[in-house]
Amino acid sequence: MAFVELRKENRLGIVTINRPKALNALNTQVLAELEQTLREIAVDDKIGVIIITGAGEKAFVAGADIVEMQNKSAEAASDFARKGQNIFRLIQDLPQPTIAAVNGFALGGGCELAMACDLRLASENARFGQPEVNLGIIPGFGGTQRLPRLIGRARAMELILTGRTIKAEEALELGLVNKVVPSSELLNEAVELAKTILVKGPEAVRRAKSAVNKGLEIDTNTGCELEATLFGLCFAGKEQKEGMAAFLEKRTANFIQE
Numbered sequence: 683m684a685f686v687e688l689r690k691e692n693r694l695g696i697v698t699i700n701r702p703k704a705l706n707a708l709n710t711q712v713l714a715e716l717e718q719t720l721r722e723i724a725v726d727d728k729i730g731v732i733i734i735t736g737a738g739e740k741a742f743v744a745g746a747d748i749v750e751m752q753n754k755s756a757e758a759a760s761d762f763a764r765k766g767q768n769i770f771r772l773i774q775d776l777p778q779p780t781i782a783a784v785n786g787f788a789l790g791g792g793c794e795l796a797m798a799c800d801l802r803l804a805s806e807n808a809r810f811g812q813p814e815v816n817l818g819i820i821p822g823f824g825g826t827q828r829l830p831r832l833i834g835r836a837r838a839m840e841l842i843l844t845g846r847t848i849k850a851e852e853a854l855e856l857g858l859v860n861k862v863v864p865s866s867e868l869l870n871e872a873v874e875l876a877k878t879i880l881v882k883g884p885e886a887v888r889r890a891k892s893a894v895n896k897g898l899e900i901d902t903n904t905g906c907e908l909e910a911t912l913f914g915l916c917f918a919g920k921e922q923k924e925g926m927a928a929f930l931e932k933r934t935a936n937f938i939q940e
């Protein structure tokens with residue numbers, strides 16, 4: 683693939699958007715390659731955690747490709763938005779947890795890509811924003827929906843209506859990112875975070891992700907019912923037996939049988 687690279691290191695999958703000349707902007711081809719990569723990951727039980735990042739020092743993803751969007755009809759623009767939304771939905775619905783390692787500009791579709799991930803680490807030089815109003819458009823890859831769910835309606839509204847770009851520190855204050863780290867440490871930190879998750883029970887991790895993400899889209903009672911079902915399923919497998927036995931035997935649980 684030309685623009686999206688998947689590197690597998692043990693049980694970690696690292697996806698890199700690699701189109702640095704256009705600051706990794708998402709055009710049709712990048713999106714298609716991303717979709718293919720995600721579909722491969724979704725069925726790969728050997729991969730336990732995914733990191734998504736951008737190539738180069740400057741950008742995570744600077745948005746959807748403005749050159750490609752410029753002459754779209756209304757219908758084609760809606761189709762493009764739906765296409766991206768569906769692909770970002772695939773990220774949210776991946777069984778494995780996802781970490782966005784935001785290494786620079788995460789604007790428009792780039793911010794939306796980061797928000798589709800479960801966790802976000804930002805380098806000190808990362809910049810976030812939904813600058814679409816500057817272009818006479820609105821966010822189209824889920825930004826109007828995920829940003830208010832992540833940081834609250836008033837703060838999301840401000841960012842979306844002003845198109846203001848914010849620095850990593852402000853993104854941290856707003857709760858848009860989990861942590862800010864020195865640029866040179868970003869990938870290492872993301873890998874360390876991934877490793878912390880990788881030693882847990884893979885089935886439990888998948889169920890926890892699913893309970894949180896699905897629960898946020900339904901009412902609390904239905905979400906708790908889902909939680910109870912998934913909680914019960916944990917007791918039908920090996921992980922709960924190993925985890926609880928290890929605790930009582932005062933040893934570290936070993937969930938991963940190679």
Ligand code: HXC
Pocket residue numbers: 703704705707744745746747748749762763766787789790791792813814817820821822823
């Ligand atoms: C296409 C882009 C691009 C983009 C940057 N480039 N962003 N090309 N689409 N989104 C290209 C530039 O045209 C330029 O190409 C090269 O990348 C380097 O960018 P520069 O602008 O020269 O860099 P710099 O001056 O450092 O400014 C960086 C920047 C700026 C602040 C990130 O590039 C910028 O504002 N980009 C647009 C950000 C944006 O508005 N994103 C939202 C897009 S709308 P050349 O050929 O000149 O070297 C969106 C909607 C999503 O994402 C939903 C769709 C349905």
